[in-house]
Amino acid sequence: MPRSKSAAAPDRLGSTNSSPAPARRRIRGLDADERSAQRRRQLLAAATELFARQSYSGTSIEQICQHAYVGTKGFYDHFESKEACYTALLEQITQQIQQRVADAAVEHAEAEWPQRLRAILAAFVHAIADDPRLAKVTFGEAGGISPAVEAQRRSNRRWSADFLDHQWRQGDSTPDPRSLALALATIGGMFELIADWLHHHDDGGQPDSVETLVGDLTNFAEVVEAGRTARAKQ
Structure with missing residues (x-):
């Protein structure tokens, strides 16, 4: 049976003739x-x-x-909207912060808990405060924008609480099943300290240094840790 005129004729190598794919315009x-x-x-x-x-x-x-x-x-x-842009920005900043905190935890994994805690908090604070714009975007106005943004904020807090709870459990001989709730409350307190530090700057107050913020967060975390230790001994 003769071949249809519409069929592509094979070339000498047996493949059908076809135009080369157009080069992508650069x-x-x-x-x-x-x-x-x-x-x-x-x-x-x-x-x-x-x-x-x-x-x-x-x-x-x-x-x-x-x-x-x-x-x-x-x-x-x-x-699709300004809200979607803001959420994407929060996700990008969050990924950067989480990576720096995780790296600090690995780098100081062999250190005693007080030293490891301060290193982790320092990495966290520097991740958001070395560029003040990041602190303003993440802590300045995120609350109340929309349910989607609030869901992102809650997810960030939950990740931070899970991370802190994991650090606690590494040093606990008998893990407390309620420690995750305590970790979440602790993160909430830390985030409030950061927001207050940020708004103090915006209100024209005498700026506190980044190291002052690190110290305040460390002090707060140490007080919580003292309470956890005392309860564990009861």
Whole structure:
């Protein structure tokens, strides 16, 4: 039976003739996916700057786009709303903080608990306070924005409480089944100290140093630890 005229004729190597795939267009050395990733980074960097400077509620999508030199369409290619952009920013900052805290815990794993605790808290504080914008974005206004943002905040606190509880259990001969709830309450107290430190700066008060904040958090954690130890001996 003769072959259909529409069938592609095989070449000498037995494969069918076909046009080579078009080369992906590169602009300034970046292909489409790389340019998209770059725009997303620019948008998140702009959001960090503007949310920290003029608050979430005082920032519009148009301002973020202008600051990032990205069109509005480019914004909606990545985020369906300002809230989604803010949530993505919180997730990015959270991942950076968690990584630094986890690295500090590994680095000081052989140290006694008081030294390990201070190293972990120092890593945490420096992760958010070395760049003051990060502290403002994560602790300045996150509460009350929306249920989705609140869910992200609660998830962050839960991770921190799980992490602290794990550190406690490493030194407990008889783990307390209620320690996770205590860890969650402890994290809440720590986060309140950070928020107060941040607002004290914003209100024009005499700025406390980052090391002062580390000391305050360590002191608070040590008081909690003393209570845990005393209860365990009862």
